[in-house]
Amino acid sequence: MTDSEYGQRTETLERPALEAACDAIADGIEREALVTVFGRCTVDYEGRASSVLEAGDRHVMLKPDGAALVHTDEGQQPVNWQPPGCVHDVFCNHDGDDADGDGAETLVIESVRSTPDERLRVRFQDVLQVSAFSGTDETELALSGTEEDLRQRILEEPTLLETGFRPLATERETAAGAVDIYGEDAAGRTVVVELKRRRVGPDAVGQLRRYVDALERDLHADADVRGILVAPSVTDRADRLLADHGLEFIALEPTSE
Amino acid sequence: MTDSEYGQRTETLERPALEAACDAIADGIEREALVTVFGRCTVDYEGRASSVLEAGDRHVMLKPDGAALVHTDEGQQPVNWQPPGCVHDVFCNHDGDDADGDGAETLVIESVRSTPDERLRVRFQDVLQVSAFSGTDETELALSGTEEDLRQRILEEPTLLETGFRPLATERETAAGAVDIYGEDAAGRTVVVELKRRRVGPDAVGQLRRYVDALERDLHADADVRGILVAPSVTDRADRLLADHGLEFIALEPTSE
DNA sequence: CCATATATGTCGTCG
DNA sequence: CGACGACGTATATGG
Structure with a gap:
């Protein structure tokens, strides 16, 4: 049969x-x-x-x-x-x-x-x-274009963020939760990077803001922590929020194209 | 046939x-x-x-x-x-x-x-x-236990929030987006209410925070705006965030049952 | 089990 | 069509 x-x-x-x-x-x-x-x-x-x-x-x-x-x-x-x-x-x-x-x-x-x-x-x-x-189904979905791909892209070529950026850890724990990428810039300042695979709105800014706040407390009084949101694009409102809180944005897609 | x-x-x-x-x-x-x-x-x-x-x-x-x-x-x-x-x-x-x-x-x-x-x-x-x-399917799903139910519950009995609370508007627009319930307390202070149908985490606090900030700017320099998060319960981290930002929490479910 | 964040989220609503 | 937020979100991961 x-x-x-x-x-x-x-x-x-x-x-x-x-x-x-x-x-x-x-x-x-x-x-x-x-x-x-x-x-x-x-x-x-x-x-x-x-x-x-x-x-x-x-x-x-x-x-x-x-x-x-x-x-x-x-x-x-x-x-x-x-x-x-x-x-x-x-x-x-x-x-x-x-x-x-x-x-x-x-x-x-x-x-x-x-x-x-x-x-x-x-x-x-x-x-x-x-x-x-x-029936039988042994195989797993192979998916690309995810946030994980974006992370790999940056870790393999940190200069995509900016010259001198050095990633030190992923998923670094803070009082506010785990940071996507934790690192230092050319001047030795601490950098928190929040990644999104697609265009971001106000929520993502709030998230980055919490991590930066938490790290500034963790690392001590006068700590100067940079927060960078990395995503393909940003909405107007989110852009204004970034500016209000002294956070930065870098446009980058999960895959090179 | x-x-x-x-x-x-x-x-x-x-x-x-x-x-x-x-x-x-x-x-x-x-x-x-x-x-x-x-x-x-x-x-x-x-x-x-x-x-x-x-x-x-x-x-x-x-x-x-x-x-x-x-x-x-x-x-x-x-x-x-x-x-x-x-x-x-x-x-x-x-x-x-x-x-x-x-x-x-x-x-x-x-x-x-x-x-x-x-x-x-x-x-x-x-x-x-x-x-x-x-086939044919004319009927629509009737769902209860939603955020909308929670809103109705409070509008019908504002004292569930606190004695003297007066709702003035729902979906009131601010520079940060629409506020779930906008009102005044017994002392005449502006109150922003953010509703969630289930237990809330840090995101909901960030949302409420954005609305309060926006209203304090909109309404003038020394405006004193209260922010109240209404949900069945809160996580620890969210509770700490609320405290950090002088926001309040009231435990309430969408349905009275 | 709870908390947190991601998702090709989807879906509705409103500007 | 884009933005924004709700959803019985589901799903993965870590504590």
Whole structure:
């Protein structure tokens, strides 16, 4: 069987009875497959916040790591979800069994976790498709253009910041948190560098400001610490904040282009 | 036909030839269905950053609004994606057509957008399932426990902040941005309130600080502006920052429960 | 487990 | 379209 050769398997039911759908979902969860269900459902969530969603046609995905996703036909983000680490449960409510129900039969999927206590409940009136996918995925995403790339770029060529800049540490701890790059300029003054992979706003300035303040205290009274924000660009408001607090900006992208 | 009655329809192919899969996907996109594809594929992305992902079994979702999602069997987040507004394209590369390929036939899905220019490309060697779902979803998510709920709570009962507090405006503009709640205390002093629906860290303090600074300048030299952070709780570091800058904290949750 | 910061964050809103 | 801030943000990392 070709499926077995590849370690791939898909089990699909179209327009199943709720009982059959229930069994297929339970089996998929049991087998640690990626399970999808499409059909008419209501959704409610209770946890860090709480939400309800009235009946509509949606796509539900249950992952073997405990994640759950409810997608409508719009948006990149799921309308409801549950993070990895949840326990998925599925069962059928027969006529009258469902305390909240109107007597109609429903298929219920629940995903629950603790810390924080959260529960997602999807009630299907009608299931159009159930699928269970088994496969293999050994590979990891290789991503470039990150803040880490920007850091490497500067460490390999510190002169990109300014001539004479010498990086002394990354992730150096201060009372306000870890500084991206800690170093000295040509004149021996302490330099704090905050990196951002994209255009920065006021938040990044606040962050740099906290680190500089903390280091000026740590290093003693008259310490003169320079703070440099490194990012592709800066908004007007952030630029004004930098000026107000005597901080500097250097335009640099994560990758050379 | 029941499908037509409900306006629901699903078209599913299992283990289709790539050509057949290609036609089904193109048809689903054309019909503005929610299309899913499961199979062995590689993925590459180029845009704000860039990434490559070697061959593995993954679940791809194409939404009629232009969103694309590539899910592995782990994590709540897609391993690759494209936001709404993209144009989806699908085609088959016959032997030798693919400049990058090894001569094997592949099915390629591309989702492209501009501003910023971004392209997601999924190349399937093997498709285990293609589905196209049509349905209706009129309803909107009703969510509670948000920052907006916290604001309402305070506006309806300002004494929750302190006796004599009088809210004068929400989203009041300052040089540093809009303040959540702007008001006066019993003594007539200006009060700036920053709301957070959950436990706050240093960032929220920085935000409040910027608003207070801006108002003290706006309102004149000797203006004495109080800044109050309202949230369920604060971290130690944030608490210290509040103290350092003469800001206050009041513990309050978005909902009374 | 909590605290902190990053992210191709996404998403809404407003200028 | 850019800026700004909220989000049930998720996710990684360190204490």
